[in-house]
Amino acid sequence: MSKALGYKSFGGSDVQEFFSRPDLTPSPVEVLVQVAAAGVNPADHKLRSGEAPDLNGHLPFPQVLGLEAAGTVLAVGAEVTGLAVGDRVTGFALTGAGTYAETTLLLGAATARIPDALPETWAATIPVAGTTALDVLDQLDLPAGSSVLVNGIGGGVGIAVAQIARDRGLVVTGTAGTAKRDLVTSTGASFVDYTGGDVVERLRALAPEGFDAAVDTVGGPSLHEIAGLAKVLVSVGDQSVTELGGATVERRVDRSGLERVAELMVTGRLDPHITATYPLAQADEALALVESKHATGKVVIDLRL
Known part of the structure; x- marks a missing residue:
């Protein structure tokens, strides 16, 4: 038996249970994995709430929370290649199978070995935040020197976008709350506090001719506010971006992306900035922090605690 945090119906945090x-x-x-660490993401509570019925509305209950994990392979499906029992890996779980659990199933084609120098807590942040950032910047394919606005730069995806963009020679400006200033500026990005007045006016002052591209990680009214500030607009989650002439990120859920992000981490070009770590017994608190929208950087569940 495996302990897990999940839900037996859609709803708020009150439907969660161990x-x-x-x-x-x-x-x-698939591969069966002993989970060492699991990343916590906004998508987790959105799936629990029933906001994405196309993804999990057809799945049986109970469903387990979480989409990304790092751990050790316990068993390998017959069609999976390149992985073996005992490998340290990171990867994507099937929706509903979850990663807030002692063991889980990961998709073999979307699971990769972890480099020896990389801790499982860092590796657990790669599948969602890390590869989303990689995918959106690959999609934009901007030349060095281009300017990028990151709307919501202080979260897991935003802070990864900032660092990968910097590595590519892009000039980054980001919006976030006051508490995230130091984290954002540590990446070399220019910081605009969205709580300090007219954000659009201050962004226009920084970039009178606009930005070459904007990456939105927030969605909603904030996305609509900044939409006119960039020549190209990509959102990582809000489908309404297409109504504004933009596009959603084209996700590539595969082993190659995981390996590329792991290499960025090992070589010191990407730090997930894990700011809060919880044991599995407090996984509900970890998700509550992310759901509050006050989390800075990345939140991780460490099952070895």
Whole structure:
């Protein structure tokens, strides 16, 4: 049996509960993993709330929270190549299978070995935040010297975008709350406090001719406010961006992306900036912090605590 945090119906945090589930058996395309660490993301509470029925509305309950994890392979599906029992890996879980759990199933084609120098806590941030940042910047494909506005730069995806963009020679400006100033400026990005008055006016003062591109990680009214400030606009989660002439990020859930982000971490070009770590017994608190929108950088559940 494996301890897990999940939900038996859609709703708020009140539907979450810890329970034990039977040991899982990987399908031919999956690997069974002993979870060492799991990343916490806004998508987790959105799936729990039922906001994305196309992704999990058809799945049976209970569903386990979490989409990304790092750990050790316990069993390998017959069609999975390049992975073996005992490997340290990071990867994507099937929606509903979850990663806030002692063991889980990861997609073999979207699971990669972790370099020896990389701790599992860092590796657990790669599948969602790390590869989303990589995908959005690959999609923009901007030349060095281009200017990028990151709307919501202080969260897990935003702070990864800032660093990968810096590594590519891009000039980064980001919006975030006051408490995130030091983190943002530590990446070399210019900081604009969205709580300090007219954000659009202050961004225009910094870039009178606009930005070459904008990456939105917030969505909603904030996305609509900044939409006119950039020549190209990509959102990581708000489909309404297409109504503004922009596009959503084209996600590539594969092993190659995981390996590329891991290399950026190992070589010191990307730090996930883990600012809060919780044991599995407090996974509900970890998710509450992210759901509050006050989390800075990345929040991780460490199952070894």
